Amino acid sequence: MKQLYTLAIVFAFIANTASAQVLVSTDPMPKNAVLEEFTGIHCTYCPDGHAIAQSILDNNPGRVVVIAIHQGTFASPSAGEPDYRTSFGDAIAGQTGLNGYPSGTVNRHVFSGSNTALNRGAWAGACDQIMQETSPVNVGIASQYNDATRQLTIDVELYYTANSATANNFINVVLIQDSIYGPQTGGGAGSNYRHMHMLRHMITGQWGDQVTTTTQGSLVNRSYTYTVPANYNGVEALVENMKVAVFVAQGQQEIITGDFVDAIGGTNLFIGEMTSEEPYIKRGYQGVETDFSFSAISNIEENSTFEFTLEAENSPEGWMPVFYIDGTEYTQTATSQLTQNEAKPIAIKVTPNEAAGFPVFTLKMKSVENPSAPAKYYKVMLVSGVTDLVVNGTGGPEAKLHQQKYIDGLAASGITSYAVTDANAMRDMINAGAHQDIFTCWMNIAWTFPALSDSQAEALMSFMDEGHSVFIAGQDIGWDIMSGQDGSNGTAVTQNFYTNYLKAIYLADGSSANNRLNANTSDPIFGAVAQGVITDVYAGNMYPEEINAGTGAEVIFNYNTTAKKAAIKYDGETYRSIYFGIGLEMLSTVAVRNEIIALSRQWLSDGMVNVEYQHAMDALTTGQNYPNPASDFTFINVTEEGLGGIVEIYNINGTKVMESQIGNRLVQRINLEQLPSGIYTYRVIAGNKISASRKLLIAK
Numbered sequence: 001m002k003q004l005y006t007l008a009i010v011f012a013f014i015a016n017t018a019s020a021q022v023l024v025s026t027d028p029m030p031k032n033a034v035l036e037e038f039t040g041i042h043c044t045y046c047p048d049g050h051a052i053a054q055s056i057l058d059n060n061p062g063r064v065v066v067i068a069i070h071q072g073t074f075a076s077p078s079a080g081e082p083d084y085r086t087s088f089g090d091a092i093a094g095q096t097g098l099n100g101y102p103s104g105t106v107n108r109h110v111f112s113g114s115n116t117a118l119n120r121g122a123w124a125g126a127c128d129q130i131m132q133e134t135s136p137v138n139v140g141i142a143s144q145y146n147d148a149t150r151q152l153t154i155d156v157e158l159y160y161t162a163n164s165a166t167a168n169n170f171i172n173v174v175l176i177q178d179s180i181y182g183p184q185t186g187g188g189a190g191s192n193y194r195h196m197h198m199l200r201h202m203i204t205g206q207w208g209d210q211v212t213t214t215t216q217g218s219l220v221n222r223s224y225t226y227t228v229p230a231n232y233n234g235v236e237a238l239v240e241n242m243k244v245a246v247f248v249a250q251g252q253q254e255i256i257t258g259d260f261v262d263a264i265g266g267t268n269l270f271i272g273e274m275t276s277e278e279p280y281i282k283r284g285y286q287g288v289e290t291d292f293s294f295s296a297i298s299n300i301e302e303n304s305t306f307e308f309t310l311e312a313e314n315s316p317e318g319w320m321p322v323f324y325i326d327g328t329e330y331t332q333t334a335t336s337q338l339t340q341n342e343a344k345p346i347a348i349k350v351t352p353n354e355a356a357g358f359p360v361f362t363l364k365m366k367s368v369e370n371p372s373a374p375a376k377y378y379k380v381m382l383v384s385g386v387t388d389l390v391v392n393g394t395g396g397p398e399a400k401l402h403q404q405k406y407i408d409g410l411a412a413s414g415i416t417s418y419a420v421t422d423a424n425a426m427r428d429m430i431n432a433g434a435h436q437d438i439f440t441c442w443m444n445i446a447w448t449f450p451a452l453s454d455s456q457a458e459a460l461m462s463f464m465d466e467g468h469s470v471f472i473a474g475q476d477i478g479w480d481i482m483s484g485q486d487g488s489n490g491t492a493v494t495q496n497f498y499t500n501y502l503k504a505i506y507l508a509d510g511s512s513a514n515n516r517l518n519a520n521t522s523d524p525i526f527g528a529v530a531q532g533v534i535t536d537v538y539a540g541n542m543y544p545e546e547i548n549a550g551t552g553a554e555v556i557f558n559y560n561t562t563a564k565k566a567a568i569k570y571d572g573e574t575y576r577s578i579y580f581g582i583g584l585e586m587l588s589t590v591a592v593r594n595e596i597i598a599l600s601r602q603w604l605s606d607g608m609v610n611v612e613y614q615h616a617m618d619a620l621t622t623g624q625n626y627p628n629p630a631s632d633f634t635f636i637n638v639t640e641e642g643l644g645g646i647v648e649i650y651n652i653n654g655t656k657v658m659e660s661q662i663g664n665r666l667v668q669r670i671n672l673e674q675l676p677s678g679i680y681t682y683r684v685i686a687g688n689k690i691s692a693s694r695k696l697l698i699a700k
Contacts, residue, residue, distance in 0.1 A: 023140025023157040025270045025299055031135040033127035034065045034247045034258045037104045037197070038093050038117075040074025041084065044540075047187035048396075049102030049120040050196065055397040056127050059422075062374055063131055065245050065258045066197040067176055069093065074101050082182050083233040084195070088202045095252065106130055107255040116253070119487035121449020121480065124395045128424075128453060135257040136162035137169070137214075142267040143244045150228045152263060154203070154244055158211065158220040166250040170208030173224055174245040175201045175263070180235065186539075200232050200242070207252045239263050267374075271306075271367040272298040272338065274346065274378035279432035281425065283654030284352045284384030285681050285693060290652065292348040292380040296365055298338035305368040309333045310348070313362070314420070316355035323348045323363060335368065348380050356385035358419035358429075381421075383429060387439045388418040388601065391426045393474065394456075395448030398538070402446050402585035409584070409597030410442075423452065427459040434654045435463060436683070437693060440604045445474030446583045447538050450489035451481055457497040464501055464575035467685075469604040473580035475543045478506030502579045503553035503570040507546040510581065512536060514544035514559040517566055517587065525569070525603045526556045532592035534559075537585055545581030569603070576604050606689075620645065620684040620691040625670075629697035636668045638684055645686030649696065652679050662686070672698055 037053050039046045053066045071089030096105050097115025105116040106126035118126055140157035154173055177200045184193035203226045211220055231237050244266065247258025259268045276294030284290050298304055310323050310332055322329050324347045325336050338344055348361055358381060365376040383389075390406045392399035403420055410418045421429075423443070429435050441463065445451050451474060452460070464470055481490040481498045483506065498504055517532040536542040549555050549568040557567035557580070567580040578600050587593040620642035625634045636647060642662060647670060649658040660670050662684070670682075677700045684691040 023142060023155075023267070023269050024138040024159045025273075026138075026159055026161065028134050028161040029138050029257075030063075031107070031130050031133045031257045032063050032065060032259055033060070033130045034107050034245075034255045035067070035104050035123060035127065036092065036108070037066060037068045037102060038071055038089075038096070038098055039068050039102050040070055040072060041077065041081065041183050042185045043074040043101050044186040045120070046074070046102045047184060047193070049104070050187075052120050052123055052396045053104075054196065056124055059394070060127065060131065061377070062259075064127060065247065065260050067174060067199050067245060068195065068197040069199045072101060082235050084180070084182070084198060084235065085233070086199055086201065088206055089199065091206055108249070108253045109255075119449075121395060121487060122489055124448075125450045125453050125489060128394075134162075136160055136164050136216075137248055137256055138270070139246055139248060139257060139259050140268060140270065141244060141246050141259060141261045142269070143261055143263055143265070145239055145264045150230075150239070152203075152226045152228060152239075152244070154224045154226070154246075156220075156222045156224070156246055158218070158248065160214060160216055160218040162216050164214035164250065164256070167212065167214060168251070169211045169214050169256070170249045170251065171204060171211060171222060172208040172247050172249060172258075173203040174199065174247070175203060175226070175228070176243050176245055176260070177238065178241045178243070180241075182235075197243075200237065201226075208249060211248075265372055267370075267372050269367075269370055269373035270299050271370060271373050271376060272296065272300065272365065273376055274363065274365055276378070279428070279434070280379055281381045281383065281429045281432045281434050283434040283436060283650070284350065284382040285695060286352055286354050286385060288652070288679060288681075288695060289349050289351045290382055292350075294346055294378055295343035296336075296338060296346050297343050298340050300338075300367060300370065301340055303337050303339050305335055306338055307333065307335050307366045307368055308346070309364045309366070311362045311364060313360040314357065315359035315361070316353070316357040318353040318355060319357060319359065320351040321348065321361050350380075350382050352382065352384040354385065356387070356417040356419055358383045358386055358389065358421050358425075381425060381429070383419065383434055383438070385417055386419045386437060387605075388415055388442060389426065389438050389440070390418060390420040390442045390444055392420070392422045393443070393445040393448040393451065394423045394453070395450050396446075399444050399446040399448050399474075402537075402583065403444055405585050405593060406442050406444055406597065408590075409594045410601070412594040413598040413601055415601065423456045427456045430459040430463050432654070433656070435468070436648075436650070436654070436656075438468060439690075440469045440471060440601070443470060443472035443474075444583070445472060445477055446585060447475050447541065449476070449480055450494075451477040452494050452497065454491055454493040457494045461497055461501055464572070464577070467574045469576045471578045471600050471604060472502065474583045475510070475545055475581065475586065477579075478504065478545050478547055478581065479509050479543070482506035483509070499550065502568075502577055503550035503572075504568060504579050505548040505550050507548055507565075510544040510546050510559075510564075512542040514546070514564060514566070516560045517582070517592070518558050518560070518562075520555050520558060520562075523554065523556045525599055526596070529557075529595055529599070530589075530592055532596075533588045534582060534586050535588040537583075542586075544586070547579070547581045578604065620686055620689060621694070624694060625682070625696060628695075629699040630672055631698065631700050632671070632673045634670050634672060634696065636670055636682070636684070638662060638666055638668060640666070641689065642684050642686045642691070645684050647682055647684055649675070649680050649682045650693075676700070
């Protein structure tokens with residue numbers, strides 16, 4: 001096989017390199033995560049690792065590279081089995097300190113201790129951490145393939161937006177292959193298991209190709225040619241199923257960033273971006289249009305044509321999303337000319353109806369002249385009419401697989417004002433101040449790791465401090481946060497949440513012997529719930545967690561006997577919480593599961609359910625404010641339940657702009673002199689009751 005390197009290096013300052021650059025941006029960009037997954041074919045838990053890796057890829061398009069390295073005893077084939085190992089895997093694994101499979105490294109970074117190896121439960125959190133950092137170098141890739149000669153030509157471009165931490169970096173060009181069908185002990189597919197992201201060859205050798213110009217303003221161009229053999233160890237090399245991954249490392253360890261493209265005609269040409277200084281999540285109001293403003297910037301030389309497409313995910317029927325370019329309204333697709341480095345204003349506008357929702361609206365930006373280049377995406381989310389938010393853990397795919405259990409339970413309780421999202425979106429929603437109408441977050445952690453990231457836990461604590469409630473369930477939440485065992489992910493932040501907010505005490509990991517859920521008969525809320533059957537839904541991984549109630553909390557469910565505690569509730573000064581040491585998906589008795597959700601909802605919302613709940617929400621005010629539109633003042637009628645409360649006024653972006661104390665009169669005069677003309681909403685808060693939001697128009 002033939003392998004040739006050709007080299008051209010240009011060094012210049014930013015001011016005179018922009019015109020020379022072809023593939024990458026000259027602006028600082030965030031790091032991409034590079035997950036090297038050590039796996040095999042005789043590995044019971046490796047399919048779960050594969051599912052986690054795929055989930056990370058799916059949740060972070062364009063931000064993650066996965067390389068599955070078959071290595072170690074689990075990768076050794078038995079007689080008649082294919083050999084997926086390479087000559088590179090042992091050396092890479094040898095510097096990780098791994099002690100089990102599957103293991104992985106994320107950017108070969110040491111997150112704690114002295115080893116880079118992470119168990120599969122830590123991969124998602126590690127990737128999130130890396131992707132928050134800024135990379136000193138941007139990586140461009142273009143790959144071409146000659147079918148007649150089986151020769152790959154890979155052009156790599158680096159641009160340093162800052163000085164590298166080390167004088168010498170190394171370009172690693174890696175060939176990976178998807179959809180290789182073969183044996184796997186786990187996964188239930190036998191000899192027809194679909195292996196993805198499999199390392200086939202390292203084109204630049206074991207540790208890469210050295211780069212010595214790594215200071216700010218350096219532009220590095222290199223070209224590599226490689227003839228793909230017909231097979232590796234007898235396993236067919238199908239180039240149409242291959243990707244070329246490129247990453248830049250500091251020596252043999254720390255990876256700065258990377259990316260991947262299709263082996264045939266692939267490129268990650270940086271076509272431009274869409275950016276905004278506004279939050280991407282906002283609070284919506286029935287019948288009121290919410291505006292998300294941002295800009296599109298082209299990185300293509302001179303003028304270029306782009307196609308923009310608006311896509312909706314989980315949008316309730318009747319919601320009306322549109323977007324505007326050059327003053328023209330579009331509902332689906334538009335084309336527009338962009339001039340290099342000139343920002344073009346774009347707006348997505350959404351008008352919700354009475355249906356509750358927390359949908360995602362994504363504008364896709366595609367270069368017409370460069371169809372192989374990856375598209376850019378700008379995502380916005382609007383939460384409107386939601387009182388109960390089902391939140392899936394982000395540490396693996398298991399939570400999303402079981403979200404329907406919570407949806408069915410809420411629906412069976414007659415609740416229609418619910419929506420579903422993931423824990424990162426929940427975090428960003430709370431941080432953006434768009435959560436005011438949500439009474440309870442239903443944290444569906446299932447069996448995912450980490451159970452919570454620091455930023456997710458911090459957002460939840462803020463949410464609870466502001467008077468909102470939390471239901472959280474999943475096996476191994478306590479083990480992950482509190483055990484301190486190898487592979488767990490507890491931090492000072494998450495331990496504070498577990499101990500001081502959930503008021504929980506972790507006792508033991510539990511076992512399959514904990515197969516019955518029994519109500520604490522002395523509890524006034526849950527005491528009459530029938531016994532539930534706890535089943536193994538995770539292929540032999542059944543750990544109904546044994547917990548206890550901390551100061552102020554109460555045990556509400558036990559396992560088979562009263563000696564082992566399964567769930568607790570806590571009634572705090574500003575919030576209520578319920579915590580289960582199992583995921584609700586593990587309860588096979590549907591009626592019991594739905595009753596638990598219904599009773600939890602009733603208790604978390606202070607006894608108010610269905611029509612009664614909405615009536616109580618509206619009972620603090622009587623009718624619309626007047627005059628409306630208002631100018632310098634308006635009047636709000638409150639009920640006796642609203643006396644002594646407060647009136648909160650929010651602008652169209654969901655930001656609280658004013659608060660007024662309610663005295664002892666049923667008619668309250670609200671001074672609006674400090675507020676400019678515009679669309680606002682107001683609500684009344686009294687004790688633990690919150691009125692529905694009403695629209696307030698100010699015209700001066």
